[in-house]
Amino acid sequence: xxxxxxxxxxxxxxxxxxxxxxxxxxxxxxxxxxxxxxxxxxxxxxxxxxxxxxxxxxxxxxxxxxxxxxxxxxxxxxxxxxxxxxxxxxxxxxxxxxxxxxxxxxxxxxxxxxxxxxxxxxxxxxxxxxxxxxxxxxxxxxxxxxxxxxxxxxxxxxxxxxxxxxxxxxxxxxxxxxxxxxxxxxxxxxxxxxxxxxxxxxxxxxxxxxxxxxxxxxxxxxxxxxxxxxxxxxxxxxxxxxxxxxxxxxxxxxxxxxxxxxxxxxxxxxxxxxxxxxxxxxxxxxxxxxxxxxxxxxxxxxxxxxxxxxxxxxxxxxxxxxxxxx
Amino acid sequence: xxxxxxxxxxxxxxxxxxxxxxxxxxxxxxxxxxxxxxxxxxxxxxxxxxxxxxxxxxxxxxxxxxxxxxxxxxxxxxxxxxxxxxxxxxxxxxxxxxxxxxxxxxxxxxxxxxxxxxxxxxxxxxxxxxxxxxxxxxxxxxxxxxxxxxxxxxxxxxxxxxxxxxxxxxxxxxxxxxxxxxxxxxxxxxxxxxxxxxxxxxxxxxxxxxxxxxxxxxxxxxxxxxxxxxxxxxxxxxxxxxxxxxxxxxxxxxxxxxxxxxxxxxxxxxxxxxxxxxxxxxxxxxxxxxxxxxxxxxxxxxxxxxxxxxxxxxxxxxxxxxxxxxxxxxxxxxxxxxxxxxxxxxxxxxxxxxxxxxxxxxxxxxxxxxxxxxxxxxxxxxxxxxxxxxxxxxxxxxxxxxxxxxxxxxxxxxxxxxxxxxxxxxxxxxxxxxxxxxxxxxxxxxxxxxxxxxxxxxxxxxxxxxxxxxxxxxxxxxxxxxxxxxxxxxxxxxxxxxxxxxxxxxxxxxxxxxxxxxxxxxxxxx
Numbered sequence: 001x002x003x004x005x006x007x008x009x010x011x012x013x014x015x016x017x018x019x020x021x022x023x024x025x026x027x028x029x030x031x032x033x034x035x036x037x038x039x040x041x042x043x044x045x046x047x048x049x050x051x052x053x054x055x056x057x058x059x060x061x062x063x064x065x066x067x068x069x070x071x072x073x074x075x076x077x078x079x080x081x082x083x084x085x086x087x088x089x090x091x092x093x094x095x096x097x098x099x100x101x102x103x104x105x106x107x108x109x110x111x112x113x114x115x116x117x118x119x120x121x122x123x124x125x126x127x128x129x130x131x132x133x134x135x136x137x138x139x140x141x142x143x144x145x146x147x148x149x150x151x152x153x154x155x156x157x158x159x160x161x162x163x164x165x166x167x168x169x170x171x172x173x174x175x176x177x178x179x180x181x182x183x184x185x186x187x188x189x190x191x192x193x194x195x196x197x198x199x200x201x202x203x204x205x206x207x208x209x210x211x212x213x214x215x216x217x218x219x220x221x222x223x224x225x226x227x228x229x230x231x232x233x234x235x236x237x238x239x240x241x242x243x244x245x246x247x248x249x250x251x252x253x254x255x256x257x258x259x260x261x262x263x264x265x266x267x268x269x270x271x272x273x274x275x276x277x278x279x280x281x282x283x284x285x286x287x288x289x290x291x292x293x294x295x296x297x298x299x300x301x302x303x304x305x306x307x308x309x310x311x312x313x314x315x316x317x318x319x320x321x322x323x324x325x326x
Numbered sequence: 327x328x329x330x331x332x333x334x335x336x337x338x339x340x341x342x343x344x345x346x347x348x349x350x351x352x353x354x355x356x357x358x359x360x361x362x363x364x365x366x367x368x369x370x371x372x373x374x375x376x377x378x379x380x381x382x383x384x385x386x387x388x389x390x391x392x393x394x395x396x397x398x399x400x401x402x403x404x405x406x407x408x409x410x411x412x413x414x415x416x417x418x419x420x421x422x423x424x425x426x427x428x429x430x431x432x433x434x435x436x437x438x439x440x441x442x443x444x445x446x447x448x449x450x451x452x453x454x455x456x457x458x459x460x461x462x463x464x465x466x467x468x469x470x471x472x473x474x475x476x477x478x479x480x481x482x483x484x485x486x487x488x489x490x491x492x493x494x495x496x497x498x499x500x501x502x503x504x505x506x507x508x509x510x511x512x513x514x515x516x517x518x519x520x521x522x523x524x525x526x527x528x529x530x531x532x533x534x535x536x537x538x539x540x541x542x543x544x545x546x547x548x549x550x551x552x553x554x555x556x557x558x559x560x561x562x563x564x565x566x567x568x569x570x571x572x573x574x575x576x577x578x579x580x581x582x583x584x585x586x587x588x589x590x591x592x593x594x595x596x597x598x599x600x601x602x603x604x605x606x607x608x609x610x611x612x613x614x615x616x617x618x619x620x621x622x623x624x625x626x627x628x629x630x631x632x633x634x635x636x637x638x639x640x641x642x643x644x645x646x647x648x649x650x651x652x653x654x655x656x657x658x659x660x661x662x663x664x665x666x667x668x669x670x671x672x673x674x675x676x677x678x679x680x681x682x683x684x685x686x687x688x689x690x691x692x693x694x695x696x697x698x699x700x701x702x703x704x705x706x707x708x709x710x711x712x713x714x715x716x717x718x719x720x721x722x723x724x725x726x727x728x729x730x731x732x733x734x735x736x737x738x739x740x741x742x743x744x745x746x747x748x749x750x751x752x753x754x755x756x757x758x759x760x761x762x763x764x765x766x767x768x769x770x771x772x773x774x775x776x777x778x779x780x781x782x783x784x785x786x787x788x789x790x791x792x793x794x795x796x797x798x799x800x801x802x803x804x805x806x807x808x809x810x811x812x813x814x815x816x817x818x819x820x821x822x823x824x825x826x827x828x829x830x831x832x833x834x835x836x837x838x839x840x841x842x843x844x845x846x847x848x849x850x851x852x
Contacts, residue, residue, distance in 0.1 A: 203680065210675060
């Protein structure tokens with residue numbers, strides 16, 4: 001009966017309510033910055049802020065793929081090792097002469113895409129829960145990479161192109177990594193808002209059966225979603241390898257929870273169908289700042305992890321309650 | 327026996343849902359040792375009556391007496407304690423648990439706070455014996471049993487609660503004729519043990535065999551109670567129809583000539599055991615109704631045509647060309663030009679949290695996009711056009727579609743398909759739960775679309791609608807088309823008697839092979 005008594009709400013109000021998580025996220029970012037500045041004036045210096053944005057941009061690239069998957073009502077747990085796969089494969093390609101050097105980045109990204117597509121087939125066509133498929137894919141990628149590095153000693157040095165993408169400065173003092181994130185972010189905003197693919201992503205996340213009965217190619221789209229997520233995780237790995245100068249086995253471990261947390265803190269519904277990219281931007285910056293501040297405060301590692309986990313749960317609780325009230 | 331005090335007596339029971347009277351001043355007496363059958367059309371108030379009786383909903387008004395003492399049940403558990411147990415249409419068993427676990431699910435015997443497995447098994451065995459399921463092992467997994475055995479387990483589960491009044495709501499609708507015979511035997515034995523049974527079924531021959539007394543409901547009111555056998559089938563059907571308010575339907579134009587080639591032709595379509603050997607043709611400009619009781623395969627037929635179901639056999643021809651439709655995506659393609667207005671707009675028709683605009687344009691999004699990029703201008707223009715055409719009342723197009731009223735939501739579902747200008751339109755009970763005004767607008771729209779050359783298949787649970795809207799009606803029974811009614815033959819009487827698969831006139835007792843043992847009694851109640 002509730003929906004029969006159509007309550008005409010002002011669109012503005014709806015807007016604000018839908019964007020509340022984004023507003024909260026940005027408010028928290030400012031709060032964190034102020035809190036940090038109590039410890040050290042450096043916190044509000046342009047250098048520090050640029051540095052934080054640069055670190056955030058790696059997570060930003062990865063979280064973009066995660067957001068796509070979460071919008072479809074799925075989850076991608078294969079991020080850590082697809083990221084590592086991207087980094088290692090790109091580094092490995094570097095060893096094959098100038099052509100390898102040139103194709104290093106696309107090859108690394110392609111490896112992530114291909115493995116993501118395999119997960120996508122499992123989820124979309126074989127109907128295996130995404131949690132299982134992507135977890136399995138994570139382990140498979142890990143096995144492949146261990147096998148690859150175990151037999152002989154491959155090149156693990158990032159190509160100069162990778163280093164340039166991650167650490168160079170094309171425009172003045174703006175690191176290229178930030179430009180890369182801006183580029184990918186702009187593309188994501190365009191795809192989500194202006195293309196049939198983006199519209200279908202929201203539709204699938206909201207009600208897959210309705211999208212299917214409307215004639216959307218739900219299975220194919222979902223498969224590609226996982227492909228894109230894999231590609232972006234691998235691209236994040238390529239950038240990280242460029243940043244660190246080399247690929248390493250455990251480099252992806254620290255990115256699973258932050259990528260999910262950034263998306264959800266930014267107001268994307270963990271159940272799918274609702275969310276906006278600006279929120280993910282806010283979430284990524286928030287998570288990065290939180291990590292940075294906890295380390296600046298010189299809290300011991302265990303304490304940092306506990307606080308980090310508590311903050312994320314608390315914020316999700318806030319949003320969850322807000323949703324339940326509707 | 328009926329002269330003694332009633333085990334359960336209901337007086338003046340009323341229940342409203344919103345503006346709809348589900349029950350109005352209903353009364354009923356149920357006696358121990360008798361089977362009382364309840365008859366009525368879909369939506370006559372039978373389910374609400376049972377829900378009141380078994381504590382699922384509280385009545386707005388009225389009194390209930392058990393053994394002459396006034397009672398009221400706060401919840402189903404309270405009704406259970408008083409000895410009233412209901413077996414619902416859908417099985418309530420947990421497939422992954424054992425038979426014994428299911429039977430004693432709600433109140434297992436315990437020792438020291440743990441479930442006493444041995445006592446549980448003994449109780450389950452006793453209940454199974456009473457329910458006629460001696461051959462079912464208490465430790466078998468319920469999911470491994472065939473459907474008919476599961477129904478026996480369901481009955482055993484009810485009996486384990488030691489009922490004095492057992493309610494069976496369409497409990498036999500999933501069973502084959504042979505299983506029905508076994509269940510009947512069990513029920514007769516329970517009756518002779520002194521239990522009161524309330525039996526709800528659309529199967530007239532089962533009622534004829536089992537019931538001692540019948541009550542007919544219509545629009546939430548009692549029509550009449552009578553001793554079984556006192557009325558002919560035709561009289562019962564008359565009572566179920568009544569003379570009711572009719573909706574205003576647009577006039578029907580002359581039907582298209584027989585020789586017009588069909589837009590949709592189906593030959594020998596079958597799907598698992600739900601649909602068998604269905605053949606039909608729909609010509610452009612024609613509105614063909616699907617009739618019959620709820621759940622006789624009408625929904626599956628529409629889904630099969632739309633390419634949703636896997637493993638459909640038979641031939642489908644569109645404009646004379648054979649076509650294998652294997653997905654909704656293909657069904658809506660220009661080659662086929664089909665649209666399906668699904669049954670449940672909330673889960674199948676709409677993405678509720680998304681905006682009116684995005685919902686409206688979703689099916690036809692490809693038409694407003696180049697290389698996958700949406701032309702938002704074109705999208706907004708055609709959405710506005712649809713909103714005008716169907717007079718959708720919405721406060722702008724950016725609000726979530728869930729904020730619209732039910733009728734307007736349904737219009738959005740229809741409009742999103744009309745944007746594709748489909749040539750074949752399948753509608754699955756499109757007016758369910760919407761207001762009369764919107765209903766009439768939808769009727770007008772259907773006539774307009776058929777006038778423009780669309781071929782329409784309309785499934786409706788509302789007989790008035792089939793009579794008022796359709797040029798022909800195909801009545802389905804048990805997954806196949808039993809009767810075709812055309813023009814003036816489409817009367818409420820004909821619809822109901824063919825839906826119940828009884829022949830008002832002689833000579834239609836053929837083709838009942840699937841329901842052999844008991845159906846011999848059908849049509850011979852008088």
